[in-house]
Structures are given as C-alpha cells and as structure tokens.
Amino acid sequence: MANNDKIERNLNGSEAIAEAIFQEMQQDDNTILIGEDVGKCGGVFGASRNCFSEFGENRVRDMPISEMTFTGMGVGMAMSGLRPIIEIMFADFLGVCLEQIYNAIGKIHYMSGGTVKMPIVVKTAAGNIGSAAQHSQCLWGTLAHLPGLKIVVPSSLYDHKGLMASAIRSNDPVIFFEHKELLLKRARSFLSNPIVPKKTYTVPIGKAVKPRIGSDITLVTLSYSVELALESAAEVAKEGIDVEIIDLRSLVPLDIETVLQSVRKTQRLLVVDEDYQSFGVSGEIITRVVENIEPTSLKQIKRHAVPDVPIPAALSLEQVVVPNYESIKNMLIMMAKGS
Amino acid sequence: MNQIERFKAMVEMRFFDEACLEGVPTMEIHGELHTGIGQEAISAGLLGHLKNSDALVSTHRNHYHALIKGVNPYRLMSEIFEKKTGICQGFGGHMHPFSLKQNFSATGIVGQSLPVALGYAYAFKMRKGDSLAIGVIGDGAANHGTFHETLNIAGAWKLPLLVLVENNGYGISVPISKVLATETIAERAKSYSAWGKCVNGDDPDIVSEAVEEAVDHIRSNQGPAILEAVCNRFRGHYEGDTDHYRSKTEKHNMLKGDPINTYSEKLLSLKVLTENEIQNIVQTSKQKMFGLLKRVRGEKMPLPETALNYIFCEKTDG
Numbered sequence: 141m142a143n144n145d146k147i148e149r150n151l152n153g154s155e156a157i158a159e160a161i162f163q164e165m166q167q168d169d170n171t172i173l174i175g176e177d178v179g180k181c182g183g184v185f186g187a188s189r190n191c192f193s194e195f196g197e198n199r200v201r202d203m204p205i206s207e208m209t210f211t212g213m214g215v216g217m218a219m220s221g222l223r224p225i226i227e228i229m230f231a232d233f234l235g236v237c238l239e240q241i242y243n244a245i246g247k248i249h250y251m252s253g254g255t256v257k258m259p260i261v262v263k264t265a266a267g268n269i270g271s272a273a274q275h276s277q278c279l280w281g282t283l284a285h286l287p288g289l290k291i292v293v294p295s296s297l298y299d300h301k302g303l304m305a306s307a308i309r310s311n312d313p314v315i316f317f318e319h320k321e322l323l324l325k326r327a328r329s330f331l332s333n334p335i336v337p338k339k340t341y342t343v344p345i346g347k348a349v350k351p352r353i354g355s356d357i358t359l360v361t362l363s364y365s366v367e368l369a370l371e372s373a374a375e376v377a378k379e380g381i382d383v384e385i386i387d388l389r390s391l392v393p394l395d396i397e398t399v400l401q402s403v404r405k406t407q408r409l410l411v412v413d414e415d416y417q418s419f420g421v422s423g424e425i426i427t428r429v430v431e432n433i434e435p436t437s438l439k440q441i442k443r444h445a446v447p448d449v450p451i452p453a454a455l456s457l458e459q460v461v462v463p464n465y466e467s468i469k470n471m472l473i474m475m476a477k478g479s
Numbered sequence: 480m481n482q483i484e485r486f487k488a489m490v491e492m493r494f495f496d497e498a499c500l501e502g503v504p505t506m507e508i509h510g511e512l513h514t515g516i517g518q519e520a521i522s523a524g525l526l527g528h529l530k531n532s533d534a535l536v537s538t539h540r541n542h543y544h545a546l547i548k549g550v551n552p553y554r555l556m557s558e559i560f561e562k563k564t565g566i567c568q569g570f571g572g573h574m575h576p577f578s579l580k581q582n583f584s585a586t587g588i589v590g591q592s593l594p595v596a597l598g599y600a601y602a603f604k605m606r607k608g609d610s611l612a613i614g615v616i617g618d619g620a621a622n623h624g625t626f627h628e629t630l631n632i633a634g635a636w637k638l639p640l641l642v643l644v645e646n647n648g649y650g651i652s653v654p655i656s657k658v659l660a661t662e663t664i665a666e667r668a669k670s671y672s673a674w675g676k677c678v679n680g681d682d683p684d685i686v687s688e689a690v691e692e693a694v695d696h697i698r699s700n701q702g703p704a705i706l707e708a709v710c711n712r713f714r715g716h717y718e719g720d721t722d723h724y725r726s727k728t729e730k731h732n733m734l735k736g737d738p739i740n741t742y743s744e745k746l747l748s749l750k751v752l753t754e755n756e757i758q759n760i761v762q763t764s765k766q767k768m769f770g771l772l773k774r775v776r777g778e779k780m781p782l783p784e785t786a787l788n789y790i791f792c793e794k795t796d797g
C-alpha cells in the first residue's frame with residue numbers, strides 16, 4: 141500500500157477517466173465523445189473535463205436526452221470509421237437504449253460474418269450512493285449476460301485510467317461501468333492502487349488483480365466493493381483471518397484462472413457483488429469454480445449481494461440490502477468460524 | 480379559483496421546498512434532491528382546473544405537482560425525508576412518490592412520465608368519463624422518443640392527455656436552444672393533431688388561462704394538448720450541482736424576475752392584496768411548512784427488517 145500522504149496527484153476517479161479520454165482523443169482524431177452534459181459541463185461527474193475546450197463541439201458533443209437514438213448513432217458512426225465513446229449518464233438509463241446495445245452493438249460483428257467492427261465504448265456510472273431505486277443500480281450482471289460485449293468494471297484509481305485507455309483502443313465494444321463513489325473518491329483515500337501516471341498507459345482487459353494476498357479466504361469482487369473488501373479484510377486480519385482479495389476488473393472476458401488458483405489455495409470462496417444476487421455475477425463465478433475444482437477440496441462457498449430487491453430510498457433500509465464494510469466483515473468472520 | 484389562492488399556493492410551494500433544503504446538508508435526504516424553486520407559477524396555474532379523478536404523472540422535479548394534485552404535504556415531506564410516515568413509507572423517496580388516491584405518480588427516468596400518462600388517458604377514454612391525464616415533462620424530456628410516440632398515439636386516438644412542458648431552458652447543463660430543431664416545443668402540436676401553446680410560465684394567471692383552454696379542448700373530446708410554460712430553474716439542477724455552466728449575469732437576471740415577487744407586485748397594484756395581507760400570507764405559509772419540517776424530523780425511519788417487504792404482493796415462498 142502506498143503511503144497516501146505522499147501521493148502527488150490527488151486525483152479522483154473521474155479525473156483519471158477524463159485524462160484517459162483526453163489522451164486517447166489526442167492520439168486519434170476518429171475518437172469522439174457523445175452524451176448528455178459531456179461538453180461545457182465536462183460530464184455530471186467530471187469524467188470528460190477539459191475535453192470540450194480542447195477538441196471542440198464536433199468531437200465532444202452535448203446530446204439531447206435521446207439515449208436510444210444517440211446510442212444507435214454510435215453504431216452508424218462506428219460503421220463509418222469513427223470510434224465513439226458514448227456516455228449514458230447513469231447505468232439505470234441503459235434501459236432506454238438497450239435495444240441498440242444488445243441487438244446492434246453486441247451482435248453486428250457476428251452477424252456480419254466478422255466483417256464489421258464495433259469500436260464503441262459505452263461508459264456509464266453505476267452503483268449506490270443513496271439515490272434509491274432508479275439511480276443506484278449496477279446492472280453489470282445484466283449486461284454481462286448478453287453476448288458480444290466486453291464488460292469492464294474498474295476499481296483502483298490506476299485502473300480507471302488504464303482500463304479506459306484500453307477500452308477506447310479496443311476494436312470490440314466495451315460497456316465500461318464506473319462507480320459513482322469511486323468517480324468522486326480521491327487518491328489519498330483509495331486503498332487500492334491510487335497512483336495515476338501522467339503519461340498514457342493501458343491495463344489489459346481480462347486480467348484480474350490481487351490487491352491483497354492472503355491464505356484463509358478468497359474474496360472475489362469488483363468495483364467499489366474492492367475498497368470495502370480491503371477495509372474489511374484489514375479489520376479481520378486483526379483477528380487472524382487472512383483474506384486474499386481478487387478484483388475482477390472485467391466480467392467479460394472473465395479471468396477465472398486467477399480465481400481458481402486462489403481458491404485452490406484457500407479452499408474458501410466469498411463472492412461480494414453490489415449488483416442483484418440471482419442469475420448474476422456471483423452465480424457465474426461460483427459455477428465456474430465448482431466446474432473446475434473438485435467439490436471435496438472446497439470447504440466453503442458463500443456469496444453476498446443485493447438480495448433481489450430494488451434499492452430503497454431510506455438509509456435504514458438501504459444499509460441492510462447493499463453490501464457494506466460491516467456486512468462484508470461479518471461474512472468473513474462467519475466463514476472463518478465455520479471452518 | 481382566484482388570484483389570492485394562486486398566490487398562496489405559490490408561496491406555500493416555495494416554503495415547502497425551502498424546508499426540504501434543510502434536510503440536504505444534514506444528510507436526512509441522502510440522494511440528489513431536485514427542487515422546483517422558481518417554477519411555482521406553473522403548478523399554481525393548474526389550481527382549480529383538475530378533478531381528483533384526473534391523473535398527473537410527474538418527473539424527478541415533482542414536489543409542486545404532488546402538492547397541487549392534493550397529496551398531503553406532511554406525508555409528501557415525510558417521504559422526501561425517507562420516513563416511515565411518508566406516502567411510500569420511505570421506500571420510494573423524493574424522486575418517485577406514488578399516491579393512488581390522488582392518481583399521482585412520478586418517475587426518475589427522463590421522458591418516462593408521458594407513456595404512463597398515456598395509459599391513464601387510454602383507460603379514461605375507454606371508461607367514457609371526462610377525466611384527463613397530465614403528463615409533466617421538462618424541456619429536455621421533450622427530446623426523448625417517448626414524446627413523439629406518446630403524442631402520436633394520443634393524437635391518433637384522440638385521447639384525453641395534456642402534456643405540460645415546464646421549459647426552464649435547461650436539461651442539467653445543456654441549453655434547450657442548442658438541441659431543439661424548432662423555436663418552441665408547443666409548435667410540434669400540429670404534427671399530432673393536438674392543441675398547442677407556449678406561454679409565459681412566470682405568471683400563474685397566464686398559465687391558468689392557458690390550462691383552462693387546453694382542458695376544455697381535451698374534455699370536449701378533441702384530443703391531446705401540449706402546453707409549454709417557459710420558466711427558470713433558480714437553483715442548480717440538483718442540490719450539489721455547482722451550476723458552473725451558467726454565468727453570474729444570467730443567474731442574477733433570472734433571480735431579479737422571481738415569479739413570487741412579480742406576482743405579489745401585480746396583486747398589489749391590482750389592489751387584490753395589501754402589503755399587510757401579503758406579509759401575512761408569507762408568514763403563515765412559512766410557519767406552516769417549517770412546522771411540517773419539525774414534525775417530519777421527529778418521525779422514525781422505516782424498520783430495517785421491513786426492507787424486503789414489497790418486492791411482490793403475493794406470497795412467493797412456495
């Protein structure tokens with residue numbers, strides 16, 4: 141862990157993303173950014189700051205609130221040789237443009253017999269920051285279910301920039317799920333890698349990372365939950381529970397090898413996911429683990445996700461349905477006791 | 480409905496939202512709150528034109544519409560403050576209050592109020608009553624595909640639908656003039672065989688007159704109407720929005736035209752109200768709304784063990 145006081149650039153997630161977009165747009169005139177409030181305002185979370193003044197209205201375009209159409213425009217733009225980055229302000233609004241995402245963006249390379257490419261990034265802010273049922277969803281599990289879409293979900297500040305750069309350079313479509321909490325969180329309070337080099341760099345899509353090495357329990361998670369997991373793991377370490385944390389970084393492609401290696405070692409798996417529980421990320425990870433590791437050599441498998449309920453408005457309700465530091469810690473302690 | 484009632488309604492709405500603002504820095508309201516401050520004259524213009532059986536489907540900026548539709552202010556404020564006494568027991572929150580009794584609902588997804596209002600309009604026509612549905616949207620939402628789809632259906636089948644556009648000039652940071660193909664939104668009416676008008680939304684008398692015309696048109700079975708009321712959003716898009724995309728001068732000029740001040744001056748010069756009476760209304764409304772705030776703050780939050788209560792209405796455990 142870096143000594144956080146020494147961090148020179150106290151960026152937040154949105155600044156790291158904005159820097160990647162800025163640098164990639166500098167390198168390729170075909171890269172353009174469209175979405176609501178991405179222009180003069182620089183994005184409601186600031187994830188496109190400085191881009192409008194540098195690249196102008198033709199390449200950084202404020203769209204009317206017409207997601208279905210401007211996502212479809214992305215398809216035509218891609219076919220004409222542009223590389224669009226489409227911002228859908230909140231993941232919750234993917235619903236209004238899902239048609240273009242799952243029937244066009246995710247399928248065209250396949251339907252065209254491999255002749256047409258879709259170098260599109262759909263970037264969107266997911267996750268809970270207390271905004272109730274229609275503005276708190278993650279939905280990465282829903283999108284990961286659909287073929288033909290790479291699903292990238294960064295956690296560390298370093299990855300915010302590096303994975304965004306990779307997403308923009310990808311010739312396949314990427315749905316890039318930011319987390320609102322991380323967009324606003326600054327380097328000095330990050331627990332995972334907070335250093336963002338100024339120069340351009342990429343982080344390969346499809347490789348998980350282990351922000352904490354341990355031997356007792358494998359905790360697989362992604363996005364903001366990585367930060368929560370690190371905090372919980374540090375706490376339970378005081379009681380002698382040694383947790384290994386895997387940050388998946390992307391769901392498609394899924395780096396199951398890293399998960400398997402760890403679970404073979406610890407024999408205990410906890411999947412933490414801020415998305416809805418059923419038919420989603422946790423079920424998929426656990427299935428792949430039991431498909432690959434003899435059940436007799438597994439001691440415990442648990443999952444902790446949103447119990448298939450809309451996110452409630454009241455804080456008192458939200459706290460019991462969304463995984464948090466306390467609830468993750470309790471899961472870990474429970475698992476350690478059960479061994 | 481007379482001018483005094485309209486003025487009272489405006490002042491009460493303003494203090495209602497100012498009372499809500501108190502809950503933001505304290506985190507009692509922990510999502511992003513959208514107030515209607517500056518836009519009171521539009522809802523006040525609806526006063527007296529709606530029946531309880533009429534439906535109103537609103538947006539993320541919904542407090543005033545709920546109040547005008549007759550939703551109990553105490554229960555509405557309780558919902559905004561995420562309390563058990565809220566109209567949705569704290570499950571919905573400020574962006575999505577529902578009141579079946581008042582045929583009132585709202586959505587946090589831009590553009591999605593209109594199809595829902597259309598559903599009400601269809602049901603009303605099917606049952607041959609003379610109720611109508613109002614779908615409220617902002618100027619930004621008028622560019623959503625739902626606007627076209629809804630009005631086409633309503634126009635084709637002459638459904639009793641009023642699309643009320645609160646044009647405050649902005650969708651968050653984007654000026655509507657930058658993303659609209661026409662001068663006004665109301666002029667799209669002719670494409671849908673609808674009645675359409677764009678009016679000054681800062682004067683509740685003007686709004687009221689236009690609402691009356693639109694409602695007569697709709698209730699006499701002539702099909703849908705689009706009423707666009709031009710207004711200003713005094714604060715940032717939501718509480719926490721730095722509003723850096725509007726210039727100081729723009730904001731300064733906007734605040735000079737506070738519709739509540741303008742209207743009180745109008746009523747003074749028309750001798751409808753005296754200075755004293757105006758002050759009385761202001762004081763009484765303030766006391767009323769901040770009194771509500773005090774009570775609401777004393778209420779309890781919903782119990783954690785109820786969090787999974789309303790996923791389905793039927794039993795699902797076998």
Ligand SMILES: Cc1ncc(C[n+]2csc(CCOP(=O)(O)OP(=O)(O)O)c2C)c(N)n1
Nearest residue numbers: 233540587588589617618619620649650651
């Ligand atoms: C489908 C969808 N896209 C984007 C948003 C984010 N958003 C919330 S309000 C808003 C602006 C709405 O502008 P307008 O319709 O003019 O209403 P106003 O806020 O000005 O009252 C936006 C873009 C959303 N809630 N839903």
Ligand SMILES: [Mg+2]
Nearest residue numbers: 617618649650
């Ligand atoms: Mg607006």
